[in-house]
Amino acid sequence: MSWIRDLPSLLILLGDKNPLCSKTVLRLQLGLGQKAPVNSPISREIDNIQYGLLGFYCREVDKDICYGPFVRLRAEIKELAICCLRFFSFIDSLLLQSLVSCCLYDALEPYTLLRILEVLDCAFRDGQIQIAEYTSFHLTLLSRFQVYPEKDCPAVKYDGKSNRKTFNSVTSIVCKYLAQIGDDYLVFQMLEKIIVDQICGEISMDNKCAFLRLLVSLDSKPTRLSELSITKISHVLPQYLIDISLIFADDDQKATSAIIVKQRQYYMIPSFYMFHNSKQLANLVLDVMASWVSEVSSVFSTQLFHSSINRSTRVCAITSVLRHMYKDGKMRQILLSCNMQIQTVLQNLLTLLSSEKTNLTLEEKYKIQSAYDRLKVISGNDVT
Template identity: 40%
Template structure:
């Protein structure tokens, strides 16, 4: 529907007041419920919004306070919630998932910005079930994407030793991690493949990373290793995954072996500080594995 496309592009305008944006969505959803809009057109409208509305500034914690005051990130979060709510009211979730799965996978393959990626992952979660409805092909595609997405989250929201700042950043990190946690909980294979991707990413050539998302995550071994350690620890902190990760000891051991390999092969080229950071990442992961039940690691 040409009119709906025109409305969607108007909604992408940053000058549009958020209250007007939300009112447009309410009116269009009412029109859909009254039978005036086809389901395919309505879904296309929602996907256009969450995939193409740009969040500014891209930096989640902008150094300039003035950038924070003009941010539309809060509006985008509300938009994501509203879209998910509307989709969940549109009928059979399994049918909607079947319609949207391929569309979202195509959108994710285009490496959207972090907030747009989060929105589409959350839509998947809302329409998915346990065990997952994802096809085998989508699980493979998604594992490739999530590897880079998770590392990008860590890169964009680095850890901080300051307790007050660190707490805010951990909360922000978890916000972006949560859809992944739901997807991992619904598919052990997805988590397994993602860990395998991380393991191979450690020793992959820094000049040509082939994995998934990685829009902004650093490409050097040192940054990758520390980011992977942070992701693993974040997953392990979730109570539901503490036992699950113990079942994946082999995959985690491969990550540890990869870190050791990098330290050995690049040892002479590393500064003392760099060697310390690699060892710190190794120790963090190894300490986590010590909490696994012994029989699971045998």
């Protein structure tokens, strides 16, 4: 039976230049897995070959990711390799790390990525994967997945394509799987700190949105979040919402496209659900926004906003976020109970306009005055 141990080496040696031979080897491996008696010597040999398969899928060498032949083979051969995972009596954490690296490979087909997730979920439910390793796999995927094209990455690298839809699908599947792994309360207790730390960390807007969606899918009303988590999230949500408002801004010259509106809602709605679950969080976020309006005159010495954005744009982005909240039926009801914070924002806008210390230009004053008027109308507040 020692020849079984040589199958991974043979697959690596064949690479992607001999697909028919690779297909034959994988069929042999799959057939052995399907027919091997449980706890038999041959089943143990099959379990051990997973360590040799690291080089076939992906492995780390001197902190560099080295992708194996798997990512370059045809789809039907990849499917055979994925099916082989089902016949290990356990899946080691090293193999899971190898697979998550494959899932993060830019050129991997979306179908193959989703198929890996599906098979691993079946393996987890059959007891092949420990819960800690299963959750770690999915959290790693959400935190390290790179949505392109990014501003600092030439779009030509990806021929103008975007994988945002793929990541949205991955996020939905991860939320579904992790919400079903056990007792709701215990799962939330286990993952809360990890998810909140990711949300508060230095990750892209897409990844942050993914973790917000995951947190919402695991949370309940009223929220299960601890006081510490609520406080930490309240410090990062304002900037997150402002970034969304700036990226998916309304066009005052022409009607905003339905695509932009839909994209903006996608990124904002997880926050709205969190406000719905916790009025305290909504109050804290509004307090931060109000304070930022009053501090805008000294914003150049802070890191509250991107330095490339002028003062009026920053202030208008804050009011834009609030207007989008009012346009959502459930959020409007929440804002009605946070009227004091909204009045503070409006009052701070007036103070900003009337203060001589800010040295606003005429254009800035016009933009801020327009933002104030629009927020006053939609909120139904009259501050003088």
